[in-house]
Amino acid sequence: MPEGHVLHRAARLQRRRFGGQTVAAESPQGRFSAGADRIDGQRLVTIDANGKHLFYRFDTDDVLHVHLGLFGKFRLQRPPYPEPSQNARLLLSTATDRLHLAGPTTCEVLSPDEVDAVVDRLGPDPILAPADGDQQMIERLGRRSIPIGAAILDQKVVAGLGNVYRSELLFLIGLHPFTRSSTVPDETVKELWRQSVEQLKQGERSGMINTVLPSEVGAPPGTKLERAERLYAYKRHGEPCRRCGDLIRSADIDGRMIWWCPTCQPADGRELAA
């Protein structure tokens, strides 16, 4: 269940094992047999991520495009390789490493032009951190009149945020999730971008989402926090805010829950209805 940091981390770890290698490809499940046949025996040049998308670039110019969706999972395996699960969409193997992919929303072979079309639909990726990322966000948010909590899940606004980061980032910048996107001050959007870059890069390094500072839960700096201590707002409905003690609230936006602290993220009365 991946947000952008997971995909960039996967790209980095997989690149280390498969970059420059000739790979064998098969689709035990059968749903990607034609694509697997196409890349089987080809040399995988590199792997890169943009938002929640992964691109495997072969020296034939074919590009394998993977999007995990809500359920997709990678497993990196070493010999002796276990029996692949029945639902494995794709196995990519060398003599020393195997990538096992199950449950992706997207697994397809694209041309470079088709890859460009996918990337063109994405907003700035905080891990790639383009210098004008904040300006792109300011422009894209200004055109929308929806709750900021909905806007930042839109991958055209910013690419890579998911349901955990949206609650956590809005908490970190003290912004109420139902604030109308077009009324968020530029300075606040810049702070949102800055925090997105910092938090997703940290998540990519650690492999987990941990927005809480150890000092705020009474632990020494550098402590690895327990799972239950790592977040300020996400899935904490009714629990006390780690900063002010007020009770965390939640609401549904377009079918997905969002959590916030009513004191740390105050309403000013102009919010859109929940």
Place this chain on the structure above:
DNA sequence: GTGTCATGCGTAT
């Protein structure tokens, strides 16, 4: 064993 839910997204209505 069964049912529910989840860090996502595209399409139809």
Place this chain on the structure above:
DNA sequence: TACGCCTGACACG
């Protein structure tokens, strides 16, 4: 706004 797709973990009996 609703539904479909994809899988695994966990709660419950």
